[in-house]
Amino acid sequence: MTRILADLSDEDLRWLDQHAVEEGKSRAAILREAVSSYKAQKVQTVPAADWLEQGFGLWARHGMIVDPKDYERRRRAEWTRPWDDDYEEVRAESPDCFTPEDDRERAHYLELMRKAAADSKSAPDA
Numbered sequence: 331m332t333r334i335l336a337d338l339s340d341e342d343l344r345w346l347d348q349h350a351v352e353e354g355k356s357r358a359a360i361l362r363e364a365v366s367s368y369k370a371q372k373v374q375t376v377p378a379a380d381w382l383e384q385g386f387g388l389w390a391r392h393g394m395i396v397d398p399k400d401y402e403r404r405r406r407a408e409w410t411r412p413w414d415d416d417y418e419e420v421r422a423e424s425p426d427c428f429t430p431e432d433d434r435e436r437a438h439y440l441e442l443m444r445k446a447a448a449d450s451k452s453a454p455d456a
Contacts, residue, residue: 336361412436 338346350360389396407427410420412435421428 413439 346357346360350357353360355363403424404427407420407424410417412432414420417436421432
């Protein structure tokens, strides 16, 4: 085993000594464990070429099972606004994602559109 010389701040050295006493080990043993742990952590990091493979299915592997169709339905409802043309269709698919305020805004929007259409019909041609 090779010996090394390492510079530590006084605070880090106090922490190391306290941790060594609590564990009943030497400073060197604690440092060896720390290096081994750090090395293992670095080995487990994802290589650049494998990031897609590592990420694919991550939710399911960690117990976060989401129905893809339900997820898509909720995201679509989340981004649908009362003035969108497909508001009624999305509202029918996902009534739990809309509030009475959304319906009031939709009614207000439709009323404004009716008034604008009526005004454009009654306006004299220029």
